[in-house]
Amino acid sequence: MLDISYGYYLISLFILTGIIILLLDVKAYSRNNQKKEKKFALFLGWANIVFGTAFYIVNWIYQRWFW
Secondary structure, eight states, rough: OOOOEEEEEHHHHHHHHHHIIIIIIIHHHHHOHHHHHHHHHHHHHHHHHHHHHHHHHHHIIIIIIOO
């Protein structure tokens, strides 16, 4: 059976955008003394990393035991 899955693209997209947000946006907001924007960028960056990691774990469990 041929399985075409875009899940790994989604996982890498979540994790990479989270890292980029944390590295670039948070530094820029800190430099410009924008506290609210920095807090939201921190939240968004970590949320992307957590969602990507959680989706990876769920996908791994699904592939391991239910496929």
